[in-house]
Amino acid sequence: MNNSVFIFDYPANETVRTYTPGTDERKELVSELNSMASQEMEIPLIIGGKEVRTGNLEPVRMPHDHQHILGRYHKAGEKEIKMAVDAALKAHKEWESFSWFERASITVKAAELISKKFRNRLNAATMLGQSKSAFQAEIDAACETTDFLRFNAHYISDIYHDQPHSDPGIINRLEYRPLEGFVFTVSPFNFTAIASNLNMAPILMGNVTVWKPATTAILSNYVLMEVFQEAGMPDGVLNFIPGSGAQIGEILFNHKEFAGLHFTGSNNTFNKLWLKAAGNLPNYRSYPRIVGETGGKDFVLVHETARSQEVATALIRGAFEYQGQKCSAASRAYIPESLWPSVKEIMGDMISQIKIGDVRDFGNFMNAVIDEASFDNISNYIKMADSSPNAEIVFGGKCDKSTGYFVEPTVIKVSDPHFATMEEEIFGPVLSIYVYKDSKFEETLQLVDETSPYALTGSIFAQDRYVLTAAADRLKYSAGNLYFNDKPTGAVVGQQPFGGSRQSGTNDKSGSHLNLLRWTNPRTIKETLIPPTDFKYPFMQGE
């Protein structure tokens, strides 16, 4: 019997490996990449802890070499989707009554496995399957995933220790129950860490999940399942069912025990899922928790006191790392007329040095966009800008899908601040720039705030401290993560809790205790030590 009161100490963030030439870490990663690229992995569903094969197979392709097949995954059908729900519900009772310390131990063990034994495997799968460079895979798959797991174990200790006050003669306590039913988790393609956290945050709080991964991230997501199983995740707690989102959603949202949705993806998909759940409200046992982090149209606002070299560097990294496929990617910038010539010159010089290609060539700063649909969507935006009198393509603009889905880093200068590429999420390496008159900073603040329906991340560059604070105040609701003199990407767990509002999501701040609180259904218990024996109150006595 474990009756200790345990606290997981505040963890350190996982150290980012550099993979510089000649290091052992680089050799080991290259060897894993070669080995994984030379195989065709067969990816089953995992339901109730067992591998399930449906024979309905789909290929897993490298985005940077789309004829290269990395594996094939089995697609869930109606039978398997129902099996996954049943398996989750069967596991619920034992898992929720398991000591939280044991649940957190599994989480921390998974982090340790990713940090050491599975690091190269998870990074290689993320690189090959999602077309991330070694560094982008490292900060996502290895570091952010382990950080989420370790920090959440620390946060849960704090949450459980948070208990109400008790007046003399009574004892009050809060019992942090999980949700009653199962949590449906739907993950995006672009971050392995998010796929892990969407499941592991509710699971840590005692919930069970049915997980629909993005089919374009299946390889790394399956490696996550290998890790969780090796970490000792009991059967049925996490059920992995790749397949059609619409079909899975149809069955899960119609189930009485649907208790919550933990989603990251586009605004459009989230709206559909929320509406689906809302339409079934009277049929559920409880009001479901709906948590979703969605798109962004993230801004960089530059003041005339900013430094051009710093601005250009932030724009290049913020807009083009991982091909602009980060929800936080810089995608619209507002630059004063006085700085534009120097910012443009520095950016042009930097862009001329950017190499694009296969992830196995470590000299490439950029790789491919995720799939053909995404490639076509991005190239259509570029074509539209190219043919518009209100836009000028300053750098890049070429797209080539003959071998892989490659899009050049593209900078569009617009004369209309409401041009479509300033307002809509493109999710590719396309940065739109509006050059404003230095004297119109106040009006530009309004433009930044009102141009896009999203409010995820944003940056303000200025040397003048009064400007920084006044702009932050004016843009209070324009971003959930605001940066001063830094790029708007690269939030670190435990340091910059992540999420935005307006059309960017419910802002439940993954990587903080706030997200975990959404996955608990607290019960308050009051005990009266000596119960009263007379119903009458003193005020009722005669004068």
Ligand code: NAD
């Ligand atoms: P997406 O919306 O296309 O897909 C997300 C997930 O939803 C995938 O697993 C997909 O298969 C599933 N899905 C799609 N239609 C569905 C349906 N009808 N029913 C059930 N599931 C369905 O998004 P994506 O292309 O994978 O990811 C990119 C998007 O995610 C961008 O908009 C980006 O901004 C956003 N994103 C946001 C954050 C954040 O924290 N705010 C983080 C990462 C990505």
